[in-house]
Amino acid sequence: MAVHQIGEGGLVMYWVTFGLMAFSALAFAVMTFTRPLNKRSHGYITLAIVTIAAIAYYAMAASGGKALVSNPDGNLRDIYYARYIDWFFTTPLLLLDIILLTGIPIGVTLWIVLADVAMIMLGLFGALSTNSYRWGYYGVSCAFFFVVLWGLFFPGAKGARARGGQVPGLYFGLAGYLALLWFGYPIVWGLAEGSDYISVTAEAASYAGLDIAAKVVFGWAVMLSHPLIARNQTDGSLLINSTNDPFVASTTHIPERQGGIFGGLMGKKRGAGTPLATNEGVPRKAAPTAATTTAGNPATAAEV
Amino acid sequence: MAVHQIGEGGLVMYWVTFGLMAFSALAFAVMTFTRPLNKRSHGYITLAIVTIAAIAYYAMAASGGKALVSNPDGNLRDIYYARYIDWFFTTPLLLLDIILLTGIPIGVTLWIVLADVAMIMLGLFGALSTNSYRWGYYGVSCAFFFVVLWGLFFPGAKGARARGGQVPGLYFGLAGYLALLWFGYPIVWGLAEGSDYISVTAEAASYAGLDIAAKVVFGWAVMLSHPLIARNQTDGSLLINSTNDPFVASTTHIPERQGGIFGGLMGKKRGAGTPLATNEGVPRKAAPTAATTTAGNPATAAEV
Amino acid sequence: MAVHQIGEGGLVMYWVTFGLMAFSALAFAVMTFTRPLNKRSHGYITLAIVTIAAIAYYAMAASGGKALVSNPDGNLRDIYYARYIDWFFTTPLLLLDIILLTGIPIGVTLWIVLADVAMIMLGLFGALSTNSYRWGYYGVSCAFFFVVLWGLFFPGAKGARARGGQVPGLYFGLAGYLALLWFGYPIVWGLAEGSDYISVTAEAASYAGLDIAAKVVFGWAVMLSHPLIARNQTDGSLLINSTNDPFVASTTHIPERQGGIFGGLMGKKRGAGTPLATNEGVPRKAAPTAATTTAGNPATAAEV
Numbered sequence: 001m002a003v004h005q006i007g008e009g010g011l012v013m014y015w016v017t018f019g020l021m022a023f024s025a026l027a028f029a030v031m032t033f034t035r036p037l038n039k040r041s042h043g044y045i046t047l048a049i050v051t052i053a054a055i056a057y058y059a060m061a062a063s064g065g066k067a068l069v070s071n072p073d074g075n076l077r078d079i080y081y082a083r084y085i086d087w088f089f090t091t092p093l094l095l096l097d098i099i100l101l102t103g104i105p106i107g108v109t110l111w112i113v114l115a116d117v118a119m120i121m122l123g124l125f126g127a128l129s130t131n132s133y134r135w136g137y138y139g140v141s142c143a144f145f146f147v148v149l150w151g152l153f154f155p156g157a158k159g160a161r162a163r164g165g166q167v168p169g170l171y172f173g174l175a176g177y178l179a180l181l182w183f184g185y186p187i188v189w190g191l192a193e194g195s196d197y198i199s200v201t202a203e204a205a206s207y208a209g210l211d212i213a214a215k216v217v218f219g220w221a222v223m224l225s226h227p228l229i230a231r232n233q234t235d236g237s238l239l240i241n242s243t244n245d246p247f248v249a250s251t252t253h254i255p256e257r258q259g260g261i262f263g264g265l266m267g268k269k270r271g272a273g274t275p276l277a278t279n280e281g282v283p284r285k286a287a288p289t290a291a292t293t294t295a296g297n298p299a300t301a302a303e304v
Numbered sequence: 305m306a307v308h309q310i311g312e313g314g315l316v317m318y319w320v321t322f323g324l325m326a327f328s329a330l331a332f333a334v335m336t337f338t339r340p341l342n343k344r345s346h347g348y349i350t351l352a353i354v355t356i357a358a359i360a361y362y363a364m365a366a367s368g369g370k371a372l373v374s375n376p377d378g379n380l381r382d383i384y385y386a387r388y389i390d391w392f393f394t395t396p397l398l399l400l401d402i403i404l405l406t407g408i409p410i411g412v413t414l415w416i417v418l419a420d421v422a423m424i425m426l427g428l429f430g431a432l433s434t435n436s437y438r439w440g441y442y443g444v445s446c447a448f449f450f451v452v453l454w455g456l457f458f459p460g461a462k463g464a465r466a467r468g469g470q471v472p473g474l475y476f477g478l479a480g481y482l483a484l485l486w487f488g489y490p491i492v493w494g495l496a497e498g499s500d501y502i503s504v505t506a507e508a509a510s511y512a513g514l515d516i517a518a519k520v521v522f523g524w525a526v527m528l529s530h531p532l533i534a535r536n537q538t539d540g541s542l543l544i545n546s547t548n549d550p551f552v553a554s555t556t557h558i559p560e561r562q563g564g565i566f567g568g569l570m571g572k573k574r575g576a577g578t579p580l581a582t583n584e585g586v587p588r589k590a591a592p593t594a595a596t597t598t599a600g601n602p603a604t605a606a607e608v
Numbered sequence: 609m610a611v612h613q614i615g616e617g618g619l620v621m622y623w624v625t626f627g628l629m630a631f632s633a634l635a636f637a638v639m640t641f642t643r644p645l646n647k648r649s650h651g652y653i654t655l656a657i658v659t660i661a662a663i664a665y666y667a668m669a670a671s672g673g674k675a676l677v678s679n680p681d682g683n684l685r686d687i688y689y690a691r692y693i694d695w696f697f698t699t700p701l702l703l704l705d706i707i708l709l710t711g712i713p714i715g716v717t718l719w720i721v722l723a724d725v726a727m728i729m730l731g732l733f734g735a736l737s738t739n740s741y742r743w744g745y746y747g748v749s750c751a752f753f754f755v756v757l758w759g760l761f762f763p764g765a766k767g768a769r770a771r772g773g774q775v776p777g778l779y780f781g782l783a784g785y786l787a788l789l790w791f792g793y794p795i796v797w798g799l800a801e802g803s804d805y806i807s808v809t810a811e812a813a814s815y816a817g818l819d820i821a822a823k824v825v826f827g828w829a830v831m832l833s834h835p836l837i838a839r840n841q842t843d844g845s846l847l848i849n850s851t852n853d854p855f856v857a858s859t860t861h862i863p864e865r866q867g868g869i870f871g872g873l874m875g876k877k878r879g880a881g882t883p884l885a886t887n888e889g890v891p892r893k894a895a896p897t898a899a900t901t902t903a904g905n906p907a908t909a910a911e912v
Contacts, residue, residue: 040715048722055726055748059733062741107344114352118359125363133366140359411648418656422663429667437670444663 003068004077004196010204014061017208020216021054031223039230045097046219049090053215056086060204070130071196078200079193083207084124090215091116095148097222098174101167101232102159112151119144123185127193138194142186149179167232174221181214307372308381308500314508318365321512324520325358335527343534349401350523353394357519360390364508374434375500382504383497387511388428394519395420399452401526402478405471405536406463416455423448427489431497442498446490453483471536478525485518611676612685612804618812622669625816628824629662639831647838653705654827657698661823664694668812678738679804686808687801691815692732698823699724703756705830706782709775709840710767720759727752731793735801746802750794757787775840782829789822 028050032043059065065082092113099109119141126137152175160171188210192203222229332354336347363369369386396417403413423445430441456479464475492514496507526533636658640651667673673690700721707717727749734745760783768779796818800811830837 037713037715044715044719051726055730055733058741058744062737062739062744064733064737064741105341107341107348111348118355122359125359125368129366129368131366133362133368136362136366409645411645411652415652422659426663429663429672433670433672435670437666437672440666440670 002075004075004200005068006078006204007199007201010201011061011063013201013205013208014057017212018054018057018061020212021050021057024050024216024219025054028219028223031226035226035230039226041100041233042097042222042226042229045093046222049093049097049215050219052089053086053211056082057208057211067128069128072130072132073196075196077193077196079127080204081124081128083211084120084127087120087123088117091120094178094214094218095152097218098152098171098178099156101163101171101174101229102156103163104155104159108151108155112148112156115144115147115151119148123189123193127189134194138186138189145182145186152179163232165232166228170225170228170232174218177221178214178218181210181218184210306379308379308504309372310382310508311503311505314505315365315367317505317509317512318361321516322358322361322365324516325354325361328354328520328523329358332523332527335530339530339534343530345404345537346401346526346530346533349397350526353397353401353519354523356393357390357515360386361512361515371432373432376434376436377500379500381497381500383431384508385428385432387515388424388431391424391427392421395424398482398518398522399456401522402456402475402482403460405467405475405478405533406460407467408459408463412455412459416452416460419448419451419455423452427493427497431493438498442490442493449486449490456483467536469536470532474529474532474536478522481525482518482522485514485522488514610683612683612808613676614686614812615807615809618809619669619671621809621813621816622665625820626662626665626669628820629658629665632658632824632827633662636827636831639834643834643838647834649708649841650705650830650834650837653701654830657701657705657823658827660697660701661694661819664690665816665819675736677736680738680740681804683804685801685804687735688812689732689736691819692728692735695728695731696725699728702786702822702826703760705826706760706779706786707764709771709779709782709837710764711771712763712767716759716763720756720764723752723755723759727756731797731801735797742802746794746797753790753794760787771840773840774836778833778836778840782826785829786822786826789818789826792818 025047028043028047032040032047035043056065059082060080065085066078066080068076069079070076095113095116096109099112122137122141122144126134126141129137156175157168157172160168185207188198188203188206191198192200192206198206329351332347332351336344336351339347360369363386364384369389370382370384372380373383374380399417399420400413403416426441426445426448430438430445433441460479461472461476464472489511492502492507492510495502496504496510502510633655636651636655640648640655643651664673667690668688673693674686674688676684677687678684703721703724704717707720730745730749730752734742734749737745764783765776765780768776793815796806796811796814799806800808800814806814
């Protein structure tokens with residue numbers, strides 16, 4: 001019975017990846033907190049992604065976040081469950097980073113994110129499974145991956161096109177890059193946690209490479225294309241400007257907007273809306289509802 | 305010292321239950337995704353319930369999701385913690401399936417769900433406890449069960465009656481069935497995890513039977529009485545139609561509605577409201593607020 | 609190799625703390641549920657805090673919720689992970705209890721709470737770490753503590769001052785007390801889980817003392833200053849009065865209000881707003897948006 005554990009090279013990869021994630025976290029924090037309050041939503045999301053990944057990589061580099069699991073072949077292999085905890089939180093955030101550009105119905109955003117969470121959890125269960133049933137988890141996890149892809153490229157793409165302007169280009173660029181990268185994970189899983197075919201060091205290096213591309217590179221792309229995203233984002237202003245108190249809220253001078261996943265989660269200000277203020281350059285596909293409600297009431301619109 | 309583990313019969317029960325849950329999940333998915341966007345909320349909830357249960361039963365059937373825990377009597381017994389993780393997510397969803405019919409204040413919905421979660425967690429802690437203090441967890445867990453029942457049959461019932469129409473019949477039918485079934489769980493717990501009196505196989509069969517009745521049978525009842533539920537649900541349209549972006553939102557042509565747990569979680573569209581559109585057949589108990597806000601402003605109402 | 613475990617005195621402290629938490633939970637439940645529906649938010653939060661802590665202390669007193677972890681010095685020490693699960697839920701609630709008084713933007717409330725959660729999780733990872741990398745977790749955890757303090761005393765303080773009236777006094781009293789106490793935790797951690805310098809019994813007594821001051825004493829302070837808090841809270845009415853159904857909602861006769869973390873989470877009623885009704889004594893810093901939207905429409909305002 002062999003015991004497969006990580007080698008020096010794998011730990012080096014963990015430290016390098018930790019360094020990149022931590023550096024990006026510090027940089028993204030500075031970039032985000034120096035932005036106007038109503039232009040931070042994508043910064044917050046991207047900052048959370050690299051921060052969580054930095055902690056996970058520190059844990060793995062510090063020889064934590066793993067457990068010896070026996071394989072059907074009778075060998076013991078170190079399974080790094082820490083990366084699944086990382087992915088549980090970061091993959092939904094990565095999806096939000098792009099889905100929030102589409103303005104698709106929240107019900108759809110919800111099932112895409114839940115399919116993603118199921119995909120990750122099944123990958124973890126399969127990795128911790130000591131028998132061949134692990135492949136059952138794997139198969140269903142892959143099925144959920146296709147549900148996520150379907151959500152990104154059918155309803156998601158439809159929403160992006162509906163918003164028009166610079167959104168489709170931005171959305172397809174980010175979503176396509178992410179989707180392509182994500183195909184790498186199930187391949188590594190099959191060779192590493194799944195079949196115990198490649199070494200734990202090779203596994204560590206492969207996942208690290210994928211995470212750097214999917215979080216650091218993707219993160220910098222999102223942060224650097226910030227002006228473009230901020231101009232086209234659907235929720236940024238809501239996330240930041242809605243407050244616990246109308247008195248304070250009304251002093252921030254941000255035009256009211258409609259809900260959205262953040263709007264809903266965060267509460268938002270009511271009344272007359274001039275969404276153009278937070279959507280410059282986005283061609284109106286229809287009159288915003290909020291505006292409609294006050295259209296018959298010039299006095300109100302005038303006051304805001 | 306005896307080691308109590310599951311027998312062949314128990315694993316068969318797990319596989320059978322997995323099959324029923326998985327089949328229901330596929331069926332519910334088809335039923336839900338072929339429904340109009342504003343009639344899916346109960347479908348999503350019920351689909352999530354059987355999907356989570358299917359995964360948990362697969363895990364237990366695959367000899368996972370369990371741990372050997374020593375009993376005060378000195379024996380070791382396999383404790384299936386996987387079922388508690390299942391229940392942690394599915395019992396609140398089961399409650400939501402019925403509570404969303406009542407329109408009770410969200411604060412009340414919240415404490416009912418939190419009491420339910422406490423009930424499940426205390427059951428898990430008790431099951432993992434190696435000494436007689438397990439009965440302390442058990443007692444408080446039962447106390448929280450009565451808090452849940454109180455919530456369902458006092459504020460919940462009051463809300464259902466207040467909505468009138470077909471809601472009370474629907475609510476009392478589903479809530480009564482669920483409440484009755486739920487009495488079975490603490491009984492099995494006391495005989496199985498609690499006192500180590502019945503075998504792990506008998507425990508598996510008992511819980512499986514209860515889960516089939518509370519999730520598969522209940523789920524089909526909810527899915528098949530869909531037209532009735534959809535017509536009376538308070539949040540379905542909000543869950544689906546609210547979007548991340550007013551421009552897209554305003555193209556879905558769904559009349560604005562008020563909040564609600566989904567409305568709040570998901571964000572919703574603003575302005576004039578004609579709730580009747582999503583509440584046909586529900587006698588108005590009072591003029592909907594949204595309508596009130598525009599009543600003094602015919603121009604607005606006219607425009608929507 | 610020494611094995612450091614808890615002594616009789618430590619267990620006694622756990623039982624005493626459990627008793628105080630449980631008694632407070634029962635008292636707070638009575639106090640909260642006998643209050644009007646629109647004055648319960650702080651009661652719910654504070655009740656949840658002591659209830660969760662009571663369960664955690666019961667678990668530790670019942671010799672559960674712990675694991676033997678090896679130290680760099682080669683000794684084994686019992687690590688009570690149960691207290692971190694407690695803190696994971698209770699520290700964000702403690703922060704909400706005070707932040708909800710400030711009406712600061714939700715985006716800010718969000719990053720304060722996330723920094724707090726990161727602080728707790730890193731403390732747990734450090735406590736479970738078997739090597740000296742634990743001090744890395746500790747250092748970053750302390751860094752997140754300062755992020756929390758920054759949030760409380762810069763944006764938080766700004767928001768409290770902006771609301772004026774009795775809010776600043778209330779906020780600085782509670783926030784100052786909490787912040788001062790929280791400095792005690794990293795000190796104990798460094799001596800106990802960190803360096804294995806003080807005994808597990810001394811650790812238990814120290815944390816118990818801090819928890820009693822930060823949850824029982826703080827909780828009673830919040831519950832007894834209820835009239836003051838209820839009059840100044842920003843979300844209480846929303847939490848309770850928003851419903852799943854406009855028909856029921858409109859029968860509760862609570863003036864509409866703007867969002868907020870609870871408003872957003874819970875959904876809320878629309879339209880004309882007279883926030884003064886839930887903010888007596890709070891000088892208006894600006895015209896509330898909701899009111900603004902109807903100001904031009906006396907007919908509407910009149911109807912509500």
